[in-house]
Amino acid sequence: GAVVSQHPSRVICKSGTSVKIECRSLDFQATTMFWYRQFPKQSLMLMATSNEGSKATYEQGVEKDKFLINHASLTLSTLTVTSAHPEDSSFYICSATPLAGGGYNEQFFGPGTRLTVL
Amino acid sequence: DQQVKQNSPSLSVQEGRISILNCDYTNSMFDYFLWYKKYPAEGPTFLISISSIKDKNEDGRFTVFLNKSAKHLSLHIVPSQPGDSAVYFCAAKRGNNAGNMLTFGGGTRLMVKP
Numbered sequence: 001g002a003v004v005s006q007h008p009s010r011v012i013c014k015s016g017t018s019v020k021i022e023c024r025s026l027d028f029q030a031t032t033m034f035w036y037r038q039f040p041k042q043s044l045m046l047m048a049t050s051n052e053g054s055k056a057t058y059e060q061g062v063e064k065d066k067f068l069i070n071h072a073s074l075t076l077s078t079l080t081v082t083s084a085h086p087e088d089s090s091f092y093i094c095s096a097t098p099l100a101g102g103g104y105n106e107q108f109f110g111p112g113t114r115l116t117v118l
Numbered sequence: 119d120q121q122v123k124q125n126s127p128s129l130s131v132q133e134g135r136i137s138i139l140n141c142d143y144t145n146s147m148f149d150y151f152l153w154y155k156k157y158p159a160e161g162p163t164f165l166i167s168i169s170s171i172k173d174k175n176e177d178g179r180f181t182v183f184l185n186k187s188a189k190h191l192s193l194h195i196v197p198s199q200p201g202d203s204a205v206y207f208c209a210a211k212r213g214n215n216a217g218n219m220l221t222f223g224g225g226t227r228l229m230v231k232p
Contacts, residue, residue, distance in 0.1 A: 043224045093161050106152060107220060109161030
């Protein structure tokens with residue numbers, strides 16, 4: 001149990017286009033989903049915390065108008081990178097936490113999405 | 119300000135020996151610590167965790183030790199296997215709630231040689 005999927009796994013796009021990444025909890029309902037970014041050989045940096053039905057909370061330095069997050073249901077959160085530029089190229093990873101009472105106290109991570117902006 | 123630090127970017131160990139990965143933290147409000155294993159182009163996989171009320175937690179070949187006074191934790195893997203080769207991240211959070219934010223260290227690349 002506790003599987004998180006991401007789609008797409010890889011995306012290459014031209015500069016100026018927008019890219020949507022989906023994060024789904026497959027076998028549990030997630031109250032909270034997190035979006036991380038990882039640059040090569042660096043740690044995972046939290047971008048934003050997403051709660052179902054409410055606005056996402058962005059970390060300092062993350063542009064909320066550039067990285068749009070929508071947590072439409074308890075099993076789906078989307079991250080849209082708007083007007084992507086080469087410096088947005090990175091590995092984007094989501095994680096999800098089960099509803100309280102599920103017996104879990106860890107975040108479960110998706111497999112990540114490699115974004116390359118040409 | 120990096121609140122969770124893994125000072126060794128890499129570690130090489132012979133198969134069958136012990137691997138010791140270290141992690142230091144500065145925020146005394148952290149009271150729950152986790153270790154994740156990550157392969158390239160994949161998401162992190164949870165390995166083991168420890169609450170600040172304990173100083174040791176063991177799960178099979180993996181043991182995590184916590185020294186609260188030193189704000190230091192370590193992950194021991196014994197015996198190490200080639201399949202353990204990956205990047206290991208320690209993470210910390212305030213409170214045992216699954217919805218609490220994780221702060222990650224920079225990672226240590228472990229290479230286990232056959």
